[in-house]
Amino acid sequence: MHHRTTVAGLAGALALTALTVPAAGADEFSGDIRITKVVVNGGKDIVLGTTDVKTFSIAVTATDDSGIETGKTFPVMWHTLLANGDALGLVTPADIAGTCVVQSFTTTTCTYTMKMNPRVHPHDNTTAGTWTVSAHALANDGDYYTRNSAAKAKVLRSSRLTVNASPEPVKKNRTVTVTGALTRANWVTYTYGGYARQPVKLQFRKKGTSTYKTLKTVTTDSRGSLRTTTKTTADGYFRYSFAGTPTTPAVAAAGDYVDVR
Known part of the structure; x- marks a missing residue:
C-alpha cells in the first residue's frame, strides 16, 4: 500500500x-x-x-x-x-x-x-x-x-547484473557464450524485474591483471536478458557492466572465470 x-x-x-x-x-x-x-x-x-x-x-x-x-x-x-x-x-x-x-x-x-x-x-x-x-x-x-x-x-531503483560464460574450460580461440540479466527494483510489485533495451558492456580481465577491457556492447532484450558470443584468448574473467540511467544506478557483475586450455 x-x-x-x-x-x-x-x-x-x-x-x-x-x-x-x-x-x-x-x-x-x-x-x-x-x-x-x-x-x-x-x-x-x-x-x-x-x-x-x-x-x-x-x-x-x-x-x-x-x-x-x-x-x-x-x-x-x-x-x-x-x-x-x-x-x-x-x-x-x-x-x-x-x-x-x-x-x-x-x-x-x-x-x-x-x-x-x-x-x-x-x-x-x-x-x-x-x-x-x-x-x-x-x-x-x-x-x-x-x-x-x-x-x-x-x-x-537498485540494480542487479549477472553473468555466466560457457563452456568452461574451453580451448584457446574457441567461442564462448556469455549470458546474463539486468534487473532493477520495482516499487509497485516489490520484486526485481528485467530492465529492457539497455546497453551493457561485455568486459574481460586477463588472469593476473587488475583492469577490465571492454569487448563489445550488448543490448538487453524485452526481459532484461543478455546473450552474446566471443572468442577466448587467455585465462580470465568475463563480466557485464552497466553505466546506469537517471533512475537506476550503475552496476557490474562479479567476474566469471574461464579456464582456457
Missing part, C-alpha cells in the same frame, strides 16, 4: 511551528539568518531496493550573527507536491534534534538521520530520480529561514 503524507500531518508530528513543505518557490525568512549548505547522503545517490529500509543523513549548515538555536534546524525530503497540499514520498528526520556541531559563534551544522522505506516512501516507480530537500533554521535572536529547495538528491 502506498502512502501520501500531508503537510499538516508533518507539522503536527514535528511539533514545530515554522515548517511547511512549500507550495511555491519563494523562501520564507526573517532577519539575516541564512542556510548556507545542505548535504544529502554525503553527496551520494540514495539507492533503494524492495525490502530494506535505507538509512542516510542530511546535514544542514546555517549562520546568523546571534548564533543558531540547536534543535530547531531540520530538513524534510519529498518527491512531488500536489495541488491539495499532499507531498508524495515525504521523509522526516528520525530524531528532530539531530546532532549539532557549532562551527563558530555564528555558524552551526546539524546532521539528521533519515530513513526511507521502499514500501512507504516511493509512491511508485515514477518517483525514481530527483527529490527535493527543504530546510528550516532558527537563530538565537528569533530570526528564521525556511529554504524551500535547499538541495536536490537522486533516489534510484
Whole structure:
C-alpha cells in the first residue's frame, strides 16, 4: 500500500511551528539568518531496493550573527507536491534534534538521520530520480529561514547484473557464450524485474591483471536478458557492466572465470 503524507500531518508530528513543505518557490525568512549548505547522503545517490529500509543523513549548515538555536534546524525530503497540499514520498528526520556541531559563534551544522522505506516512501516507480530537500533554521535572536529547495538528491531503483560464460574450460580461440540479466527494483510489485533495451558492456580481465577491457556492447532484450558470443584468448574473467540511467544506478557483475586450455 502506498502512502501520501500531508503537510499538516508533518507539522503536527514535528511539533514545530515554522515548517511547511512549500507550495511555491519563494523562501520564507526573517532577519539575516541564512542556510548556507545542505548535504544529502554525503553527496551520494540514495539507492533503494524492495525490502530494506535505507538509512542516510542530511546535514544542514546555517549562520546568523546571534548564533543558531540547536534543535530547531531540520530538513524534510519529498518527491512531488500536489495541488491539495499532499507531498508524495515525504521523509522526516528520525530524531528532530539531530546532532549539532557549532562551527563558530555564528555558524552551526546539524546532521539528521533519515530513513526511507521502499514500501512507504516511493509512491511508485515514477518517483525514481530527483527529490527535493527543504530546510528550516532558527537563530538565537528569533530570526528564521525556511529554504524551500535547499538541495536536490537522486533516489534510484537498485540494480542487479549477472553473468555466466560457457563452456568452461574451453580451448584457446574457441567461442564462448556469455549470458546474463539486468534487473532493477520495482516499487509497485516489490520484486526485481528485467530492465529492457539497455546497453551493457561485455568486459574481460586477463588472469593476473587488475583492469577490465571492454569487448563489445550488448543490448538487453524485452526481459532484461543478455546473450552474446566471443572468442577466448587467455585465462580470465568475463563480466557485464552497466553505466546506469537517471533512475537506476550503475552496476557490474562479479567476474566469471574461464579456464582456457
